[in-house]
Amino acid sequence: MEKLLYFDYSAFLLELFLICSIVMRKMYSNKVNRFFLILVTVTLFTTAMDIAAVALDRNGEGFVVMKYIFHSLYLFLHVVVAFFYLVYVLLQQDMWYRTTNKLWKIVVLFAPILSVGVITLLNPLTDALFYFDENDAYTRGWLFLSLYIVTLYYSIFIFYRTIHFRKNTDAMRTVSMTLGLFLILAASLVQLMLPHLLMDMFALAMGLLFMFMMVQRPEEVLDPDTGLNNLNSYVSDLRCSSANKKPETIIIIQFTNYAAIRDMLGYNDAVNFKRFLSKVILDNLARDKIRAEVYYIGSGCFRIRMDMRSLDKAELLANYINDYFRKDIRYNELVINLVTVVCVVRMPEDISETTLLRAFENDLTSSAYTGDVLYAADLYQKKKYDLLSSIDIIIDEAISENEFEVYYQPIYSIRQKRFNSAEALLRLKSKKYGFVPPDIFIPAAEKNGAIHKIGDIVMTSVCQFIGSDEFSGLGLDYIEVNLSPVQCMETDFAAHMIEIVKTNHVKPDQLNLEITETAAGEMQNAIANNINALYNAGINFSLDDFGTGYSNMQRIASMPFNIIKLDKTITQIDNNPNLVIVLENVVKMIKSLNMKIVAEGIETKELVERFSEMDCEYIQGYYYSRPLPKKELIAFLNTYNQTANV
Ligand code: C2E
Ligand code: MG
Numbered sequence: 001m002e003k004l005l006y007f008d009y010s011a012f013l014l015e016l017f018l019i020c021s022i023v024m025r026k027m028y029s030n031k032v033n034r035f036f037l038i039l040v041t042v043t044l045f046t047t048a049m050d051i052a053a054v055a056l057d058r059n060g061e062g063f064v065v066m067k068y069i070f071h072s073l074y075l076f077l078h079v080v081v082a083f084f085y086l087v088y089v090l091l092q093q094d095m096w097y098r099t100t101n102k103l104w105k106i107v108v109l110f111a112p113i114l115s116v117g118v119i120t121l122l123n124p125l126t127d128a129l130f131y132f133d134e135n136d137a138y139t140r141g142w143l144f145l146s147l148y149i150v151t152l153y154y155s156i157f158i159f160y161r162t163i164h165f166r167k168n169t170d171a172m173r174t175v176s177m178t179l180g181l182f183l184i185l186a187a188s189l190v191q192l193m194l195p196h197l198l199m200d201m202f203a204l205a206m207g208l209l210f211m212f213m214m215v216q217r218p219e220e221v222l223d224p225d226t227g228l229n230n231l232n233s234y235v236s237d238l239r240c241s242s243a244n245k246k247p248e249t250i251i252i253i254q255f256t257n258y259a260a261i262r263d264m265l266g267y268n269d270a271v272n273f274k275r276f277l278s279k280v281i282l283d284n285l286a287r288d289k290i291r292a293e294v295y296y297i298g299s300g301c302f303r304i305r306m307d308m309r310s311l312d313k314a315e316l317l318a319n320y321i322n323d324y325f326r327k328d329i330r331y332n333e334l335v336i337n338l339v340t341v342v343c344v345v346r347m348p349e350d351i352s353e354t355t356l357l358r359a360f361e362n363d364l365t366s367s368a369y370t371g372d373v374l375y376a377a378d379l380y381q382k383k384k385y386d387l388l389s390s391i392d393i394i395i396d397e398a399i400s401e402n403e404f405e406v407y408y409q410p411i412y413s414i415r416q417k418r419f420n421s422a423e424a425l426l427r428l429k430s431k432k433y434g435f436v437p438p439d440i441f442i443p444a445a446e447k448n449g450a451i452h453k454i455g456d457i458v459m460t461s462v463c464q465f466i467g468s469d470e471f472s473g474l475g476l477d478y479i480e481v482n483l484s485p486v487q488c489m490e491t492d493f494a495a496h497m498i499e500i501v502k503t504n505h506v507k508p509d510q511l512n513l514e515i516t517e518t519a520a521g522e523m524q525n526a527i528a529n530n531i532n533a534l535y536n537a538g539i540n541f542s543l544d545d546f547g548t549g550y551s552n553m554q555r556i557a558s559m560p561f562n563i564i565k566l567d568k569t570i571t572q573i574d575n576n577p578n579l580v581i582v583l584e585n586v587v588k589m590i591k592s593l594n595m596k597i598v599a600e601g602i603e604t605k606e607l608v609e610r611f612s613e614m615d616c617e618y619i620q621g622y623y624y625s626r627p628l629p630k631k632e633l634i635a636f637l638n639t640y641n642q643t644a645n646v
């Protein structure tokens with residue numbers, strides 16, 4: 001039967017169109033995109049061979065050698081396309097490394113395609129694949145079916161990979177890759193049954209076009225200004241390599257003051273400046289001939305992902321980049337001073353999971369700026385980022401499962417020689433994660449709004465304690481409760497607190513509310529109104545963590561604090577004579593304002609004595625007691641009071 005070439009011609013045009021689009025849209029910036037271009041090019045070449053072979057069959061009497069070459073190339077390349085499609089899927093899932101890391105895996109992957117190569121090469125001698133009969137007509141040989149078997153073998157491989165490792169890519173890609181595969185398989189089957197139709201190359205071209213539109217979506221994976229991979233590809237690539245347990249080095253480059261520079265430059269110049277930054281990074285890679293994926297993930301943040309084997313190169317590169325950006329940069333007559341954070345992360349040694357890495361990256365700018373290259377190994381405390389990455393869920397669960405407990409740390413009055421008060425400190429014991437420190441959950445709760453509920457839990461629990469019979473015999477004048485500035489911003493906060501106090505029959509002077517120094521320094525109207533309302537209702541206030549912020553003494557003096565709490569960072573005066581002088585004067589100044597002083601974080605007898613010499617009346621710290629659960633506090637104070645009275 002006469003072979004129909006229409007499908008092949010259409011396939012050829014489609015593939016040509018695809019190649020032009022890829023090249024014109026510059027979609028070869030990463031290895032997956034580059035490989036897709038190779039795949040389409042090989043397919044185009046295969047189609048060309050098919051057309052040439054059929055043309056020779058019709059009009060090429062006598063050109064036996066040429067006929068053999070074109071038919072052989074067509075048949076072999078056809079299987080190569082299936083093999084390359086598999087490689088493309090593996091690259092897409094970042095699976096190449098895991099599929100080739102053992103000898104047997106390499107054999108499983110390469111043996112079939114190599115066998116087809118050998119069979120094709122030997123075909124002129126064996127006639128096993130095809131031959132030309134006495135009428136010079138193309139005839140399939142006894143091994144012809146092996147081509148289909150190998151294609152099927154790779155298709156099953158692709159199908160298995162796509163489905164089994166679907167978590168490595170998004171759902172859209174999985175569906176598209178599977179559909180593309182089915183399209184190709186169906187066409188192959190038709191081709192096997194109806195050889196004269198020659199429609200398999202057309203179906204393949206359609207499959208690739210489909211992939212081009214659905215999977216290779218440049219606008220979703222590339223940053224339009226720099227042409228680098230964007231946040232989407234960063235997250236999905238990380239997910240892949242982490243699922244594959246592929247060891248990698250990641251260089252984090254963040255320009256902390258990028259937003260300010262962008263605003264200063266204006267839109268057009270800012271885009272050019274971003275391109276300039278990207279060029280500096282790419283030039284550094286090119287100079288050292290380093291193979292890596294570079295990403296621009298927004299807000300002045302670049303990432304470089306490279307193979308673990310290039311760790312030494314990565315460290316050198318990080319230092320080059322850091323040194324370059326540390327100097328003043330001349331850009332369009334301007335001198336720009338960038339604050340650059342460069343950090344080297346080894347995955348999975350330093351950080352094992354993508355979510356943890358993202359939490360680490362978000363937190364990176366909060367660590368002190370040193371100007372040197374940072375190493376995640378030094379910075380990363382696994383537990384902390386473990387917790388940070390799921391802190392919202394932990395807090396939600398803690399609220400619904402009652403996992404919060406208020407502890408109390410007693411405060412000693414040197415003059416009265418007794419524990420006159422205690423500070424309520426919240427503890428979170430998560431069933432899943434164990435103990436979660438307040439330094440982690442309080443800031444998170446402030447961000448997600450849970451602090452209001454948490455504040456209520458603490459206040460209610462403290463008021464119930466004060467209102468109970470157990471409390472009256474303990475000799476405590478009041479309990480100190482920490483307030484978050486976020487709580488105090490609610491307009492009806494004061495009224496709400498007063499209601500809890502009244503319901504539990506607590507006298508207002510049995511409470512002392514602590515506000516941190518930083519919050520007091522940036523006092524807004526709403527906060528000040530709430531504080532004044534609570535103060536007018538008879539509740540006293542302490543200024544917490546004094547010495548950690550920039551004290552605005554004038555403002556502090558104008559607010560109704562009757563206690564100043566010296567933070568533990570300034571009470572640790574052991575070997576620092578200058579600090580002692582500063583502290584002595586601070587204590588004098590606070591006393592002259594008629595405020596009481598609590599020294600926090602006192603761990604030794606020696607320090608108790610020194611503060612007592614400074615006439616600092618109240619002491620809080622591990623020297624006397626750690627924060628205790630309510631029951632233990634009661635036992636502790638009862639025992640103390642009994643022995644003190646003897
Ligand atoms: P803070 O209010 O300054 O509390 C004092 C912190 O110092 C407590 O840490 C306490 O355990 C610790 N500390 C006490 N004595 C010593 C000592 O001798 N040595 C050392 N190294 N540390 C000592 P904690 O309990 O981890 O609380 C940390 C911060 O979390 C608190 O600092 C407070 O700002 C916040 N916080 C705790 N509970 C609450 C709460 O119920 N609400 C709010 N808004 N914040 C809370
Ligand atoms: Mg406090």
Ligand code: MG
Nearest residue numbers: 544545567600
């Ligand atoms: Mg404090």
